[in-house]
Amino acid sequence: xxxxxxxxxxxxxxxxxxxxxxxxxxxxxxxxxxxxxxxxxxxxxxxxxxxxxxxxxxxxxxxxxxxxxxxxxxxxxxxxxxxxxxxxxxxxxxxxxxxxxxxxxxxxxxxxxxxxxxxxxxxxxxxxxxxxxxxxxxxxxxxxxxxxxxxxxxxxxxxxxxxxxxxxxxxxxxxxxxxxxxxxxxxxxxxxxxxxxxxxxxxxxxxxxxxxxxxxxxxxxxxxxxxxxxxxxxxxxxxxxxxxxxxxxxxxxxxxxxxxxxxxxxxxxxxxxxxxxxxxxxxxxxxxxxxxxxxx
Numbered sequence: 001x002x003x004x005x006x007x008x009x010x011x012x013x014x015x016x017x018x019x020x021x022x023x024x025x026x027x028x029x030x031x032x033x034x035x036x037x038x039x040x041x042x043x044x045x046x047x048x049x050x051x052x053x054x055x056x057x058x059x060x061x062x063x064x065x066x067x068x069x070x071x072x073x074x075x076x077x078x079x080x081x082x083x084x085x086x087x088x089x090x091x092x093x094x095x096x097x098x099x100x101x102x103x104x105x106x107x108x109x110x111x112x113x114x115x116x117x118x119x120x121x122x123x124x125x126x127x128x129x130x131x132x133x134x135x136x137x138x139x140x141x142x143x144x145x146x147x148x149x150x151x152x153x154x155x156x157x158x159x160x161x162x163x164x165x166x167x168x169x170x171x172x173x174x175x176x177x178x179x180x181x182x183x184x185x186x187x188x189x190x191x192x193x194x195x196x197x198x199x200x201x202x203x204x205x206x207x208x209x210x211x212x213x214x215x216x217x218x219x220x221x222x223x224x225x226x227x228x229x230x231x232x233x234x235x236x237x238x239x240x241x242x243x244x245x246x247x248x249x250x251x252x253x254x255x256x257x258x259x260x261x262x263x264x265x266x267x268x269x270x271x272x273x274x275x276x277x278x279x280x281x282x283x284x285x286x287x288x289x290x291x292x293x294x295x296x
Contacts, residue, residue, distance in 0.1 A: 007048045007103040008032050016043065021098075024149035027160050029108050033146055034101045038093065045089040050103040051125070052083040053171075055142060060097040065090040068130040078139060079132045082125060082171065102142060104164070111210050112165060112220045125175040135174055141167040156266075158236035161209035165224060186230030187223075191216035195227065199239050203246050204266045209235060244280050247273060251289040258285045 004010035011020050011034055022035040045052070059075040067087040073079060075095075083089050085106045141163055148160070187195070194215050199207065212235060213223035228234045233241070243265040250261045262273035270285070277285050 004046060004048060006030070006105075007045075007050045007052055007101075010046060010048060011036065022150075024146065026102070026145050026149045027108075027157070027164065029111075030105045031108060031164060032103050033142075033149060034103070035098070036101060037096075037098045039096050040094055041092070043091045043093060045083065045091065047086045047088050048103075049085050049107070050105050051085055051109070052089075053080060053102040053104070053138075053142075054082070055080045055100045055139070057098040057100055058095075060093055060095050060099075062091060062093040062097075064132075066129045071131055073132045076132070076134075079134055080138065081132050082128050084124060084129050087129075100142065100146065102145070102167075104168070108164075109168060112168065125171060126177060128171065128175045133174060135170060137170050138167055138174075141170070156236060156239070157206040157208045158212075158239050161220070162224065162234055162236050165209065165220060169221075185226070187216065187226045191218075191226075192230050195235075196231075196238075199235075199242050203239075203242050204264055206266065207239065240276065240280070243267075244277060247277060247285065248281070248288065248292075251285055252292045258289075261285070 004014060008023075008030075011017060011023075016036075016038075019036050019038045020034055021037045024033050025031070026033055056073070056076070056079050060073060061075050062073040064071055064073060064081055066081075066083045066089050068084075070090075073081065145160070145163055145167075186192070195212055198212065198215060209220045209224060212227075213220045216223065218226065224234065227238070231238055247261055247265045250256055250264065251258075256264075258273065259270040262268070262270045265273065267273045267276075274284050277283075277288070281288060283291065
């Protein structure tokens with residue numbers, strides 16, 4: 001019997017592979033999303049090392065067992081279920097159906113909570129494994145992850161990490177599990193200085209949330225809250241500010257082509273920079289250069 005090493009392998013090399021309509025890598029740390037279209041029938045999933053969040057896209061009647069008790073899903077478009085890692089799933093669907101899935105490796109979630117007491121129970125979302133549920137915020141976050149991954153361009157890692165962390169926090173809230181220690185204050189001055197200097201010195205790098213948190217000895221959960229409390233914006237917004245300011249300086253003081261400036265501030269194309277620059281500054285990079293050039 002085929003025993004997949006991951007949910008990706010299960011749905012790309014197993015018998016269910018023909019049912020995958022589309023798939024996208026959300027994060028280089030192994031987070032994937034799938035659009036799956038299947039007929040009615042039995043769809044048992046083997047144990048895989050991911051939390052697998054499944055969203056019904058059409059309205060489906062199914063019986064589900066993730067090892068925490070059998071339950072019934074009534075036709076109710078956009079309802080969700082989540083399978084725990086390393087648990088075989090017994091699923092029988094009574095209608096042709098379409099689902100969107102998000103597979104998050106347990107290793108990824110452990111890295112967010114490294115060093116915190118609740119890490120020991122990380123593989124269990126309690127009641128969410130024995131019922132269907134709805135959550136508007138999680139739907140919005142899934143839509144955002146899918147849209148950004150489907151664009152095909154390199155995404156800003158800090159931004160993707162922030163969305164995934166928010167989604168996981170919301171799942172914990174839905175499961176009525178604690179989020180862990182609450183940050184009572186912001187970053188210490190030395191921590192804030194080290195993070196700001198690092199983001200300025202590595203404007204062209206796709207810096208991750210875990211990478212920044214490790215610089216100051218915090219878990220990403222704690223760090224994300226403390227950073228926003230200190231600076232007023234989340235890490236990915238601060239990184240965007242750094243990149244835009246560097247791009248503005250290069251546009252004002254050099255004749256470097258916009259495409260090269262995009263690379264120097266961390267974007268793989270001039271179109272990606274132009275889209276963000278116009279949104280943040282109110283003008284395209286070329287228009288900004290012409291305007292500022294006239295003032296020099």
